[in-house]
Amino acid sequence: xxxxxxxxxxxxxxxxxxxxxxxxxxxxxxxxxxxxxxxxxxxxxxxxxxxxxxxxxxxxxxxxxxxxxxxxxxxxxxxxxxxxxxxxxxxxxxxxxxxxxxxx
Numbered sequence: 001x002x003x004x005x006x007x008x009x010x011x012x013x014x015x016x017x018x019x020x021x022x023x024x025x026x027x028x029x030x031x032x033x034x035x036x037x038x039x040x041x042x043x044x045x046x047x048x049x050x051x052x053x054x055x056x057x058x059x060x061x062x063x064x065x066x067x068x069x070x071x072x073x074x075x076x077x078x079x080x081x082x083x084x085x086x087x088x089x090x091x092x093x094x095x096x097x098x099x100x101x102x103x104x
Contacts, residue, residue, distance in 0.1 A: 004044035006031045014041060024055055 001020045004027035008015045021027035027044035043055050056064065 003047045005047050006040060006044045007042045008035050008039050009041050010035060010039065018047065019044065 031040040
């Protein structure tokens with residue numbers, strides 16, 4: 001659970017409160033559930049113990065997603081390369097073993 005700072009409209013007044021939730025969307029839904037639909041004025045902002053973490057813009061989220069995908073693709077590439085090396089070494093070992101059995 002994370003802490004989110006949420007600005008709400010309660011009886012025509014703006015109020016800031018902390019909501020404990022798993023995600024930004026969950027905090028917004030909890031705020032609307034407790035205080036009414038449309039009561040959440042601004043997007044919930046995650047609050048860490050040391051500083052406030054603002055939500056990412058869609059462009060920032062897209063870049064972060066692409067960076068994560070690139071890192072995942074590199075890892076898949078390395079894993080596949082290693083698997084192919086092991087497979088090739090096993091085939092070479094089988095060939096060598098069959099050749100030595102035939103000569104004896």
